[in-house]
Amino acid sequence: MEDRELAAQLRCPNGADAAEVAGRMNEANRSLNHKCIDLLQIFAADRILEIGPSNGAFVDRIVNKAAEVHYTGLDWSADMVAEAGEANAGAVTSGSARFLQGSSDSMPFEEASFDKALTVHTLYFWETPTDHLAEVRRVLNPGGLFCIAFGDLEFMQHLPFVPYGFRLYDAILGQELLRSSGFDVLEFQQHRETEVGNTGEEVEKIINIALCQRC
Numbered sequence: 001m002e003d004r005e006l007a008a009q010l011r012c013p014n015g016a017d018a019a020e021v022a023g024r025m026n027e028a029n030r031s032l033n034h035k036c037i038d039l040l041q042i043f044a045a046d047r048i049l050e051i052g053p054s055n056g057a058f059v060d061r062i063v064n065k066a067a068e069v070h071y072t073g074l075d076w077s078a079d080m081v082a083e084a085g086e087a088n089a090g091a092v093t094s095g096s097a098r099f100l101q102g103s104s105d106s107m108p109f110e111e112a113s114f115d116k117a118l119t120v121h122t123l124y125f126w127e128t129p130t131d132h133l134a135e136v137r138r139v140l141n142p143g144g145l146f147c148i149a150f151g152d153l154e155f156m157q158h159l160p161f162v163p164y165g166f167r168l169y170d171a172i173l174g175q176e177l178l179r180s181s182g183f184d185v186l187e188f189q190q191h192r193e194t195e196v197g198n199t200g201e202e203v204e205k206i207i208n209i210a211l212c213q214r215c
């Protein structure tokens with residue numbers, strides 16, 4: 001796949017290539033997603049929002065963390081929403097998960113609808129990130145937790161698909177953005193791993209993970 005095409009698929013997986021791209025992301029991002037889910041400290045009856053779950057490969061880990069957890073996945077790709085619903089049919093039928101199409105800068109939820117939120121590898125695609133973060137803040141309970149993970153500028157800038165529409169952040173810029181959007185950064189860490197990336201080649205990844213609290 002051409003770099004421009006891969007960038008477009010990562011931004012919004014769709015069409016004939018979507019399932020393959022999503023499958024590759026699941027492999028590449030598994031340990032990172034597990035770490036973010038574990039950081040959120042999910043308790044019984046928590047209402048969890050995930051922005052950009054793609055095909056919902058890690059929903060099981062979330063809903064099985066505690067009793068009566070309710071999961072909402074919001075993705076702007078209609079193909080991913082459909083795939084995630086099929087892959088998690090049991091959780092959808094039992095009422096513990098739902099998948100909706102939409103963008104995080106305008107969410108169809110009331111204020112304080114969620115106790116916790118997470119998003120992994122999505123920040124780069126947000127034209128006005130403050131609009132998205134203001135919405136996350138609005139739909140979170142006061143004191144609610146938000147985990148966001150994004151590849152660091154230092155390693156991302158060398159990836160061949162990044163010139164096609166990615167906005168990059170380092171640890172300082174990312175934390176400034178979160179604080180100025182009304183979040184306390186409780187914990188900030190760098191997740192490092194060598195893995196096969198989206199291009200199919202081995203890459204040393206540096207991923208920033210921020211665990212925040214809605215002020």
Ligand SMILES: C[S@@+](CC[C@H](N)C(=O)[O-])C[C@H]1O[C@@H](n2cnc3c(N)ncnc32)[C@H](O)[C@@H]1O
Nearest residue numbers: 011012025029052054075076077103104120122
């Ligand atoms: C690069 S993929 C990452 C998928 C998954 N979170 C992971 O870690 O493998 C980005 C996904 O987020 C979705 N997405 C990105 N920004 C979004 C936003 N602001 N609102 C809703 N969906 C978004 C895309 O459609 C895509 O499915």
